[in-house]
Structures are given as C-alpha cells and as structure tokens.
Amino acid sequence: MKDLIKRLTETYGPSGNEEKVRETIKKEIEKYVDETKVDVLGNLIAHQKGSGVKVMLAAHMDEIGVVVIHIDEKGFLRFSNVGGVFPLNVLGQRVVFANGLIGTIGEEKRESAKDELKLEKMFIDLGASNKEIAQKMVKIGDVAAFQRDLHDLGVRLISKAMDDRIGCVVLIETIKQLKKTPNDLYFVFTVQEEVGVRGAMTSTYGISPDIGLAVDITGTGDTPEARTMAVELGKGPAIKVKDVGLLAHPKVKRMMIEIAEREKIPYQLEVLERGATDAWAIHTTKEGVPSGVLSVPTRYVHTPSEMIDLGDVEKTIALLRKILQEDIRKWIQ
C-alpha cells in the first residue's frame, strides 16, 4: 500500500487538472469493478453492481495549487491560489507545472517583520531571465502543484497531497479487498473539491444515491499548542459529527459507530471547525441524501507536509469494508 500512496501522492493533480491522478486510479481499479466512466467535469465513477441500496462513496482526486496570473518583464510569475493556500505555508516552497517545470516561491521585501504575508506579494521564479523566455515556459492560467516527494517515516508518512489522495487510497484498497456486497456501490473519485465541492455536485446528481459517504482527511488537535480538536493521529478513523458543510445524518453516523464497535475497530468522533468535504454537496443534492464522512486524521493539513498514520489508514479501510458488507438498507430505513 505504501507504494500506491507514494505513486498517488506524487502525481500532479491540482483542481481542474486531475487527469493523471484519474488515469492512475482507473488502472488500479478497472479489473475489480463492473464498469467505470468519466463524466463531463472529469469525475471517475466506478460501479460495482448490487441489488441493495445505492451507496455513493466519494474521495477527491484534486489537491490545492497555484495559478499563474501574470508574467512580468523580468520573467517572474505572479500567482493566485487554487483552493485553500495559506501564505505562511508557501514561502520557499517549490511548485511543479503540468509540463514538469519547477519554480520556487519568493517574496517582495517586507517593511517590517509584522507585515502580513500575502500571496499577491509573492512570485514564482522559474529561472527565466526575462519575459520572453518565461512566456515560452508557461502561460497565464497555467496551474502548478506543490512539489514534494513522499517521505516514509515508518508507521507515519508525510506528503504534499494526503488531502485527499489518502482517501483515494482508502477507496481503491476497499474496492480491491471487498469480496461480496449486498449494496449497489458507486465509488466516485471527484474533481474540484478544493474549489467548492464542484465535482461532487454533478456526480451525485447523476447517480442519485440513497446514501452518501465521503472519505477525506481531517485535522488533529494532538500537536503542541494545537487548536483544540479531539482527534489524534494513530487513534483510528474519525467518524464525522459536524463540519462547516455537514451535520452528519444520525442514522449514517450511528451505522458507522455501531459497526466499528461491533468489529472492535478503534474510532474517534470528529467535529471539524474549519473546512468541509464532498458530503456537503452530496447531502443537499436533489431531494437530499443521508450522508456521513469517514476521515483519516492528518496533521499539517494544506501544507506541503501533511502527515498520516498508516495504522489509521488500514483501520479506515477495514471499517469501510465492514460497512459495505452490511445490507445498508437496514441502517437507513
């Protein structure tokens, strides 16, 4: 599984540019599902047929990034954010474009140390010595991802795109391990989550599920002087209670909790004060869909060094597999 995590997290895929991630995932799962399709926006939808209720599982393929908005006379690129990019996390970072070109992020002088860091005062340096050269390398509208390899710390791993490639890994491994299911399963690898859960809107509309489950990362409160949050790394999957976009459906939440307890899989309950997931779009589609989220605890979210615990990932997969083996109809009636 480490190999899959490495390949997926090192693949380029900022919002709107998920093609390479999609290809990788498609190859992984194709032979395990009944059919796959790609919809207009680029969501990859894998269908595993069953006679029970329609269950939609969503993990997003996209990651945050930056977009070129201007090329100046000296060949520096001004940029804007794609998704939630925090200025504090990007200075000195390297970014990579779809064509493989690498740049580094610099900033204008700050008048005082107290000056607020702002993306509009930063730029990307491609090593180009003037505008003409830079224009041959990139154009306005080109999107870059942060460039970092995966680092294996043993039980824990760091990468720039655990959010949400680790969710994709959970779905892929679940697809591979799932023997039998009474449910009609749609595994959806969504696009454009980071810019406003857009892929989930259209894919949910097309599928019209009876129940929705997003698999995404969540923050933790277990680092020094962290913002208070009762989720820790290594304590098992987090079952969402609430975030900015969702109040988890009580029946869906209860199903996850009771199955985890019955199967003796450790879990944590999660209230996330900032951020949302695809379940935000899923649960408000059409006439409404009972929805929940299974989260992988992650430290340093939306930085180039997001850290997860492999044990959490394995337990998330185990819990999801157990859930999907149930006749879910019983739980949501």
Next chain:
Amino acid sequence: MNVELLERLSNTNGVAGNETEVRELIKNEIKNFVDEIKVDALGNLITLKKGRKNRPKVMLAAHMDEVGLMVTLIEKTGFLRFVRVGGIDERILLAKHILVGKEKIPGVISAKPIHLTWRKEEDKKVAKIEELYLDIGASTKEEVEKFVRLGDYVAFATRFEDLGRVVKGKAFDDRIGCYVLIEILKENYDFPLYGVFTVQEEVGLRGARVAGFSVEPDIAFALEGTAAGDAPQKKDLSPATILGRGPAITTMDRSIICDKELVELLVKTAEEKKIPYQFKRPGVGGTDVGRIHLAKEGAKGGVVAVPCRYIHSPVSLANKEDIDNTIKLMKETLKKLEI
C-alpha cells in the same frame, strides 16, 4: 458595430430583480431570429434556435441585470435612505445622478460640500453608505410618497455616448454581453443554440442557476463585460484585462475552472482567424456559467468577455473593436463545436 443597439441597451434600466424593460427590448430585437422564446419563473429570457442537428446543445448566457440601489426608508424631510443591490464600491456613490422608481424620478446621491468638511477630517474619509441619502428635491415624506415607495429600484442616470474608438455608458456589465449575444443569434448554426438572457446575476448568479437546470446544455458559455485594470500602475502586476487587446478568455475564476478543450478551441480559433485575444487574470470574479456548468450532471463551460473599464460604477468605457472581435471569435468558435 451596431452602436445604436448598444446605446439603447445601456440606457435602459434593469437593476437586479427588475429586468423587465431590458427583457422587452431584447425580445423585440431577436424575435425574428429565433424559433422559440419563453420567460421562466424567475424572469430569464430563454430563446432557442433549433438548428439541423440534435447535439451538442449549446447555451450562451448574458445577464440582463445591472448593479444599482433600492429605497429602504423615506425620511420625514423627504430624503431617501437606500441599500446597494449587487456589488458597488461605496466610494463611487457620492454626488451621482440617479433615477428612482418606475416613474424614473431624477435625483442625486448626497455629498457634503467641501466647505462643510474641510478641516474636520471628514474630507479624509469616504462617507459610509448609512450616512448617505438620495435627494429627489422633495421636502416632505408625503411629497415623496406620491412618486416613490419603499423597495423601489434606483439606477444610475448615465447616458450612453460614442467617443469614437470607445463607447461610454452604464451597465456595460452585462449589456455588452447581451449585445454580443443578440448579434450572435442573428446567424444560423447547425446545432440547437439556446440564447439565454438571465436575471439576478449581480446578486449571486440566481437566474443562471435555474436556467442551466431547464436548458441542460452540453456546452455553455457566459458572455460578459468584464473588469479591465489597465490604468497606469507602478508595479508590474496583472491588469486583469486590457482595453483594445481583444476578447478576454477566462481559464479560471471564482465560479468555474473552464473546460480545457473549450479554452483551447477559443485560442486556436482566434489564432487561425487572426482575431486578437487575451487571457483574463485567473481567479477573479465569477459569472453565470459558474452555476450553469454545475446544473444537473454538469456541462462544459467557458467565458468570453469584453474588457470594460470602471464597471460596477455609473460609467464604463469599452473598445468597439473588442466588442466586434468578441462577436467574431464566438461565431467562429461556435462553427467548430462538436461534441
């Protein structure tokens, strides 16, 4: 270009939620060029040119509404308090000509003369909207109520002018888009083309949301008058768009990441047909297609816009060649559309 039509479009008032006059004007202009016309529950004007094939279903959207004000309170002294409808920078409000309500009562937005602000530090800050009022020359509430009611819309009173290379007027966002769309509808295409003139874009893309749902297009474009930031600046930064450099193609804004194939097709067409074009600064603004491309199971979406200086104020400037080139680029691109 047909300056006279743009003049009428610009001079007509249609603050968000009050688009009737604009809709009637457009209906009249296009009725001989389209096969079907309907007005939906929110007031969107949805027209269809059937074409010979069934696919792709293409939707072009331009919004009829403009930013403006609304009367919220009539003071005993005959002054009117107001709120903004849509995004207006309050710094541009002072001492502007306005037209109030259905009767289009002329008036002005208040501004203290410098004699009364000088040396009081008041002249160093911009008056808050709560401190401003509309003055229609009435002296009592009763007098005002003969002409104006709470909830009445207020539009800027700017009259259109042709300045030669550029035109000047109000509401270029998005009457220029409406103009471009009308001109496009005058030609015939192979596929079904929905020309949709939407309502309430300025208050949150509301018309487009329902129109996208009913039209269910395969491909959708928003046609816009968009912000130009080409004023002289000290730093070497993005001007958003520049007047005179041709239609602005959006790759990404706050509401959409445009379909790559559509962006490529626009660029390829512009280069082939030698039509000047520019990319709009990514990440700013949002348009109707932001909603349309997410309706139902989704659609491919793009945005093409005419750069306009000073939009969302009482007066904007746009370049006539940019307008003509936008129409040309869209017509040529439409000819190449396949599914």
